Amino acid sequence: MARTQDHEREQDRITDEDGVAIDSALVGENLELSYPTSEEPIVDCARLDIPEEAVTALVGPNGSGKSTLLKALSNHLEPETGTVRIHGDDLDSFSQKALARELGVLSQENNSLGSISVEDLVYHGRYPHRGFFDSVSETDREAVERALELAGIEHLRNAELGQLSGGQKQLAWIAMVLAQDTDVLLLDEPTTFLDVHHQFRVLETIRQLNEEKGVTVAVILHDISQAARFADYLIAMRDGELYDWGPPEEIVTEQLLADVFGVEATVRYDPELQVLPKRALPDR
Numbered sequence: 001m002a003r004t005q006d007h008e009r010e011q012d013r014i015t016d017e018d019g020v021a022i023d024s025a026l027v028g029e030n031l032e033l034s035y036p037t038s039e040e041p042i043v044d045c046a047r048l049d050i051p052e053e054a055v056t057a058l059v060g061p062n063g064s065g066k067s068t069l070l071k072a073l074s075n076h077l078e079p080e081t082g083t084v085r086i087h088g089d090d091l092d093s094f095s096q097k098a099l100a101r102e103l104g105v106l107s108q109e110n111n112s113l114g115s116i117s118v119e120d121l122v123y124h125g126r127y128p129h130r131g132f133f134d135s136v137s138e139t140d141r142e143a144v145e146r147a148l149e150l151a152g153i154e155h156l157r158n159a160e161l162g163q164l165s166g167g168q169k170q171l172a173w174i175a176m177v178l179a180q181d182t183d184v185l186l187l188d189e190p191t192t193f194l195d196v197h198h199q200f201r202v203l204e205t206i207r208q209l210n211e212e213k214g215v216t217v218a219v220i221l222h223d224i225s226q227a228a229r230f231a232d233y234l235i236a237m238r239d240g241e242l243y244d245w246g247p248p249e250e251i252v253t254e255q256l257l258a259d260v261f262g263v264e265a266t267v268r269y270d271p272e273l274q275v276l277p278k279r280a281l282p283d284r
């Protein structure tokens with residue numbers, strides 16, 4: 001069933017059904033993931049690829065293991081078995097700070113930093129690029145300004161994080177991750193709490209970073225039709241397993257909606273409904 005089973009694979013490279021090779025920024029292999037309290041593995045995945053310089057959306061019902069998988073990809077959860085590589089190197093071979101220069105992560109469990117302004121939070125995103133005794137550089141300042149601007153929250157820079165709305169807080173955390181200025185972004189439900197304007201703005205920013213800087217993005221999205229319109233690739237999870245992956249127009253079928261989400265729905269692709277910019281896929 002799963003397309004992944006059909007693909008021939010080389011090291012950190014996947015080959016689509018037409019034999020076109022796609023490089024992977026992140027690769028998970030033989031992953032069994034669980035928490036100390038879980039009796040059985042929460043996620044069991046033979047192989048997972050996040051294609052380089054593309055936007056991949058992880059979709060699936062509540063509890064299907066999307067966040068757990070993202071935690072393993074970002075080294076926030078030690079796999080029971082298996083490995084994760086980023087650009088060919090084992091995640092274990094990185095110090096926390098070195099990994100933070102490669103990988104920006106928006107998790108659902110944002111650490112409380114106590115009483116802190118939005119601007120100070122966004123400056124935290126620069127820590128992987130700074131030595132312990134370094135003062136703030138011009139590059140840091142520019143990265144923070146750009147991140148505040150991309151998230152559309154320059155006007156909130158002096159606001160206290162704890163006094164913001166859920167959506168404003170989310171934008172502040174997103175700005176912090178953007179200030180990290182990494183080639184790979186892992187984003188766990190970045191559009192949660194956001195009104196439709198800000199949802200679009202965040203998704204457009206992701207697309208812009210992907211198009212202009214070649215940033216690789218893996219993002220958990222709950223709205224399957226938004227994900228299908230937005231992402232280059234989808235990974236559909238069901239019961240802790242990878243059900244299917246591929247370009248949305250190939251994998252989002254009535255069968256998938258029934259099998260993965262348990263809904264009977266009609267799938268219709270209408271280019272006129274294309275509300276978000278989507279990069280042209282490479283020739284396949």
Ligand SMILES: Nc1ncnc2c1ncn2[C@@H]1O[C@H](COP(=O)(O)OP(=O)(O)OP(=O)(O)O)[C@@H](O)[C@H]1O
Nearest residue numbers: 035037038042060061062063064065066067068069
């Ligand atoms: N910290 C934890 N300790 C124990 N079990 C957990 C923990 N976090 C998640 N789980 C369990 O792991 C399973 C998968 O959860 P996960 O958060 O990965 O799913 P998800 O697909 O991201 O769901 P959602 O869409 O609701 O965010 C769930 O059954 C959940 O109860």
